[in-house]
Amino acid sequence: MRLLFPLLTLTVGAALFLAQAADTTVKPLRVLIVAGGCCHEYDKQHMVLKDGIEARLNAIVDVAYNPDKSTKATFEIYQAKDWSKDFDVIVHDECSADVTDPAYVKAILDAHKAGKPAVNLHCAMHSYRWGNFREPVKAGSDNSGWYEMLGLQSTGHGPQQPIDISFTDTTHPITKGLENWTTINEELYNNVQILTGKALASGHQVVPPKAKKGETLPPDAKPTEASSVVAWTNEYGPNKTKIFSTTIGHNTATVADARYLELVTRAILWTTGHIDENGKALPGYGK
Numbered sequence: 535m536r537l538l539f540p541l542l543t544l545t546v547g548a549a550l551f552l553a554q555a556a557d558t559t560v561k562p563l564r565v566l567i568v569a570g571g572c573c574h575e576y577d578k579q580h581m582v583l584k585d586g587i588e589a590r591l592n593a594i595v596d597v598a599y600n601p602d603k604s605t606k607a608t609f610e611i612y613q614a615k616d617w618s619k620d621f622d623v624i625v626h627d628e629c630s631a632d633v634t635d636p637a638y639v640k641a642i643l644d645a646h647k648a649g650k651p652a653v654n655l656h657c658a659m660h661s662y663r664w665g666n667f668r669e670p671v672k673a674g675s676d677n678s679g680w681y682e683m684l685g686l687q688s689t690g691h692g693p694q695q696p697i698d699i700s701f702t703d704t705t706h707p708i709t710k711g712l713e714n715w716t717t718i719n720e721e722l723y724n725n726v727q728i729l730t731g732k733a734l735a736s737g738h739q740v741v742p743p744k745a746k747k748g749e750t751l752p753p754d755a756k757p758t759e760a761s762s763v764v765a766w767t768n769e770y771g772p773n774k775t776k777i778f779s780t781t782i783g784h785n786t787a788t789v790a791d792a793r794y795l796e797l798v799t800r801a802i803l804w805t806t807g808h809i810d811e812n813g814k815a816l817p818g819y820g821k
Contacts, residue, residue: 560818563593563806566621570600571607571629574657575786580627582786586795591802592819596621605632612638618645622806625798627783629657634664636676643679647771651805652683653798656783659688659723670727684779685731685768692760694719694784697737699764708767708778708800709734710813715793723781725762730769737764737782765797767804776805 565587569580576599584595598611607630611617618624624645633639639662646652665677668689672678681687697717701709722739743755768777778801783789803809808819 560592563591563623563802563808563819564621565593565595565623565625565802566611566618567595567597567599567625567627568609568611569597569627570602570609571657571661572603572605572631573629574784576627576629577601578786579783579789582790583625583627583795583798586790587799587802590795590799590821591815592821593802600628605630608633608638612642617641618650621650623651623653623802625653625655625802626658626661627655628661630661631657631663633662636679639679643683646683646775646777647773649771649773649775651776652770652778653801653805654684654777654779655798656721656781659684659686659779659781660690663689668726673729682729683768683770683777684729685770685777686728686763686766686779687726688723688762688781689726691721691723691781692739692758693741694721695739695741696720697722697739697764697782699735699737699782701735703732703734706734706767707809707811707813708797708804709765710811712793712796712813717782717788717791718785720782720788721784722760722762723764724760728763728766731763731766731779732768733763733766735763735765735780736761776807778805 567580567583569576580597580599584597587593587595598609600607600609662680667677671681697720700714701712703709722737738761741758743751743757745751764782765780770777788794800813803815808816
């Protein structure tokens with residue numbers, strides 16, 4: 535009986551040692567951020583994302599950054615054969631609204647159809663669109679491919695004003711335990727139609743009345759209000775590839791917000807299958 539406690543201590547110690555050893559053998563997640571294009575501080579934001587992800591996860595983050603600030607920014611990596619093979623997840627943070635080459639876009643989508651997860655941020659929702667994209671696209675049509683991957687179609691936004699974010703699915707691992715919050719000035723993207731996406735959060739924005747140039751604001755002028763889904767998940771293609779998207783993230787200060795980075799890193803864990811039901815990283819993947 536005297537040996538019971540020493541043996542118990544030894545057993546517990548061995549178990550902890552093995553658990554710690556197992557953690558050290560976990561390979562870091564390989565994350566690729568694709569960033570660049572119109573209208574945003576991608577030169578700063580790709581570094582904020584890289585640093586924020588690596589500070590929170592056992593991950594190595596590579597960046598494919600194009601300093602082209604036009605709506606026609608393209609990325610050399612997409613033109614390589616098996617371009618996504620070295621990565622566990624792709625973070626699309628590009629703004630390439632006028633890149634309309636179907637073959638170029640197909641090369642991106644084929645990787646996700648084959649099972650490569652994606653996390654799509656802000657202007658990625660307004661990229662790779664052509665034809666009458668402002669009207670609801672039909673499944674399988676020539677211009678529906680990117681929207682089908684996203685799971686939701688958005689085509690525009692209002693002025694920059696704070697957005698009240700409410701997590702509408704509080705049981706999902708990405709959102710469980712997260713608190714609603716109000717952003718700084720941000721763009722609320724519209725929802726033309728929800729395709730196969732499943733909403734996680736909604737945004738509500740109040741825009742104060744503003745007089746047109748040279749006119750006086752009527753005394754009874756009222757603010758306008760708008761609401762839309764701002765974060766959602768999707769299962770894409772025959773392999774039901776896990777996809778996460780959020781339209782939030784126009785301004786660098788928002789991207790650097792700890793609440794935003796927590797949402798993005800949880801999304802990375804969920805899309806790659808390394809998150810538990812309470813939103814915590816599985817052993818070896820968190821920090």
